Amino acid sequence: MTHDVVIAGAGPVGLFLACELRLAGVSVLVLERAEDPHSSLKRLPFGMRGLWAPSTDAFYRRGMLDDIMMPQAAGIGFGSGASATAPGSGRPRRPAGHFAGIQFDYDNIDTSKWLYRLPGSPITNVASDMAHIEAGLIARASAMGVEIRRGIEVEGFVSSDDGVTVRAGGESFRARWLVGCDGARSTVRKAGGFEFAGTEPEFTGYSVQVELADPGQLRPGRNYTPTGMYAQGQPGDIAMVEFDGGAFHRNQPLTQEHVQAVLRRVAGVDVTLTALKAGTTWTDRACQATTYRNGRVLLAGDAAHIHSPLGGQGLNLGLGDAMNLGWKLAAVIRGDAPADLLDSYERERQPVGEQVLDWSRAQVALMRPTRNARALEAIIRDIIDTRDGATYFAERVWGVSIRYDLGSSHPLVGRSAPDFELLDGRRLGELLRNGKGLLLDFDADASLQSLASQWSGRITYVASEVNDRLGVNAMLVRPDGFVAWVGAGRFDRDEAFRAASRWFGEPGGVRQAT
Template sequence: MSASTPLYDTIIAGAGPVGLFLACELSLAGCSVLVLEQAGEPSSPLKRAPFGLRGLSVPTMESLDRRNLLETITAHAADRATPGMAHVLQQTRRPGGHFAGIQFFHDRIDTARWPYRLPGPVGMVAVEMAHIEAVLAARAEASGVTILRGAGVEGLTQTRQSVAVEAGGRAFRGRWLVGCDGARSVVRKAAGIGFAGTEPKFTGYSVQAELSGADALKPGRQYTAQGMVQFAPPGTIAMADFDKGAFHRSAPITRAHVEAVLRRVSGVAVTVTRLDLATTWTDRAYQARAYRDGRVLLAGDAAHIHAPLGGQGLNLGLGDAMNLGWKLAATIRGDAPADLLDSYARERHPVGARVLDWSRAQVALMRPSPSSRALEAIVRDLIETPDGATYFAERVWGVTLAHDLGGDHPLVGRSVPDVTLGDGRRVGDLLRDGRGLLLDFDAGAPLRALADRWSARIGYGAGRAYDPLGLHAVLVRPDGIVAWASDTPPDAAIVGEGLTRWFGGGSCTA
């Protein structure tokens, strides 16, 4: 490699939503970023409705709002862009989500059980993957990120100072490399990071087809003696064939094969007259044993894979990017505390493991067996109770997601409430520059002096607030996670300790 090869602060493998969002985070902090993408074009029918619809969880929507991306991304939400798509069954009750196809409804959810959430709309919004990627790519390129398509990573070599990357027949250099290149991540394999978990129980099918005899197929999701079939007229089908994943990637997906599987799983003699689109997937649930090896890091599907049941995968990956971005940027700048970058894996690995278990639990309920049908009946009863519906909403929506940061206050490790200050500014508005934030609802001089000394790394919001939830002061990380909080007038020395822990030692005058 030539000594004149440009040295980027970070090279990101993969221009999916996770890689692009991470690129936006790093560029916001002033880092130079190169994104390498194997596909020559971003477009794909699988990224558009119906198969490309992804539900955005509450933490994801909060993250997007904190970077002024939410309104643009949700402008084409499914219920506005394609009326009726989200409610093919024309239900009279408002569904909030599902667990293995068993729906929970808003009228059973008790939001009063979430004491650190402000009153207001809560739930998930469905958006096309193609639109999410387009918005993030436009933001990344506008902020100076270089995106090279048709240049998938082929190999890497790392030293103590940098990583050399081979991609698309060319050589690149970066101080850091982040693999956001999917379940079969070349970066993960080249770095020698282990990937372990549970093997699949089924091959899943997503199909768009023209059908004959489909009147006998009942709309919605049904469990059968052979698996699961979900039908949305006139020709959108999802199936789970419990063959231990044998067909996935093993042979071309033909019209005749899809017809045979549909007939076997549904028990209906339906005919597939034309196959317009078909893809397979499995419930394989694997997680990287480590999220970092030297100067190589992993995020998104490169770090964890599971069945796409309930739309958790995209949200999990975007959460990785939001958590990693500011920590890697601080490390690149040289002002990060010694263990800040290691906290990425400490915080996100348990979150990933929990989502994988959530996916496995749904698969256990979906199995074509008498015991699974008995379990399904019990879950249906539980999910109709306020306790049950509220629990499933917490898990699916992510409203109680918390990282273990070791603090005493119950808000530490959770998303900061979007409190509105007396001057009309929201907390979300104050986080848009990518810095941390010190909220001082008492507007005390000691905290103001601290904020002035740390102004290169944190913003300051002070004074009266609308519904501050009994809080006097809150220290918020750049990703919107509460690092410290107090229900009493704060001690400036304790706040200073929190600033040092998360933002480095010493004076930080701008």
């Protein structure tokens, strides 16, 4: 049997991509090395993940936000694990995120500066854990008819002009396209000859659950030391980094004796561990594939880019890849669009990945155990505690500022679409749940309705006034929720036609699928 797409990896990125493809009617097979999707590292505290605006928008636009949120998730702050008081106010801080452990406060963020994020839009930050996110995605993928085969590791593949033969688990699987969502050590990336370029690690990071003979010996919160950094949330839940060039990461088993030795060196305290209950290591290695596509093979998520987990950007970056790639690959497979539509996937997502990698590197520079880094940290602390500073850091961490370069000077084009509220109470996000493009026409212009009809089945036309137009008359939105064209004032309808042709292929009939 030939599938339209084989996806290597059943993590959140692979599962979300599979759901996007199935929404468009594409056949999908997901191959996953692990036999059991459950792991203690996917549950709290290690499995905690922050979902920022691009991810919450994406899940909301597919009607999935409630499915992937933990019941207690909304409004959970993202700090260093210690409570604090806002300077000079006596009131508790409300941590909204951090940069290298330096918290910014909800009460300092001026969301009025985000002109295109309308009241009533999905929340910009949610805390959940990997177990809950994956469970929601598995349930949706299964309900949509995605075939998931576990305990089958992709070993290699042979690609040709018309498809890919994937070797996995002693079997061969034929597909038109292969997407590697198989993590930082991606077999697909290595077998496909993708170049993976970047910077090597400066430290080994540890996330551990331990029992301490005397928990009071370690200070709570995040603490910088002459040899590194450690942070303690609940007693025994410890994260620490040792600037050893990443020497220990995955080189040998993680033992109680080793963790105790590292903690003593980093904390400068002779603590005694009575038990190591769970633990994992990580580094600040930051690398990115120089291309996201090689023929009929594509990369997404950690297979395309890796960096430290500082700031919680990795999962969000991968989910953004899946949302961007899914509808484009489906359009090519269905024959709605030529294969060069896929070039826009790399063109749009690679710069976002580069920004996240540099954001991670900047945090590492601030964490180095040097006098210069501590001096710079003091300045960043002052800046982040101002209204403008907190707003800037929230905008970057939460992904509110993402804008693709789509060749238009209008400030809305290339941005995530505002969640307009129609007069009947519906919102833009709800209108995208079918996975099609959307032409919103606030003036019920007959020529725009005629234009949309040329892409029947690919673009949904909705004529309605909205509560706040934001100065525009009409808007064409891609299936991923990003604005492709805006009509404002005396707009050019030929420009709307060109935008629709660019993203939705030729009007009228469907070409032969590829």
